Amino acid sequence: MKDLESGLKEQVVELCNKALEAQEEERFHASNRDLLNVYELLPEPKEEWKAYIWLISNIGDNYFEQDEFELALEKFDEVFNRDSSSIDNAYLCLRRGQCALELTKQELAQTMLSKALELEGKELFEDEHSKYLKFLKQAAE
Structure with a gap:
């Protein structure tokens, strides 16, 4: 770069x-x-x-x-496609996962939200809607 x-x-x-x-x-x-x-x-x-x-x-x-989730996901997909280190950025994983969930792309949502949780823990989700952590909990069951 x-x-x-x-x-x-x-x-x-x-x-x-x-x-x-x-x-x-x-x-x-x-x-x-x-x-x-x-x-x-x-x-x-x-x-x-x-x-x-x-x-x-x-x-x-x-x-x-x-709430322009399709446009947001396009941008986050581009970031992940262009920068391999993005997978280690909890916030980017969180946002990409949230967009995916809003667009009912469950597999991508689970992967990204799980990675965000792994990288930063529940604290990252504190200011976010509870549905994202609930989704991860249900996916784990």
């Missing part, structure tokens, strides 16, 4: 911070607008830049928060 040159990196960081601020304020459409602006700034091929995986993950997270 390549790093951006300093001038472009400053622009990207500024827009990313603006997007994160919008996320924190639960203005997910605004956050994605800023993230898509960052996407446009990345030189081709976009997938080769360090910022790419973070960017796609955050776009997916915003879609998840808006």
Whole structure:
């Protein structure tokens, strides 16, 4: 993965911070607008830049928060297909699993949610709907 040159990196960081601020304020459409602006700034091929995986993950997270589960899962699938280390990121596993469950893709949901639980434990699920842990419990029975 390549790093951006300093001038472009400053622009990207500024827009990313603006997007994160919008996320924190639960203005997910605004956050994605800023993230898509960052996407446009990345030189081709976009997938080769360090910022790419973070960017796609955050776009997916915003879609998840808006109950746009198909769009979110597309983004998380892309992250997992492009970055093999994603399987070791509990939060990414959690979100991908949640999207899969919402879309009734039980096998993927069980795999991802189980991995998230294995990596971080129940604490990761504390602020999430109880249905995700209930699903894992039922799947284990």
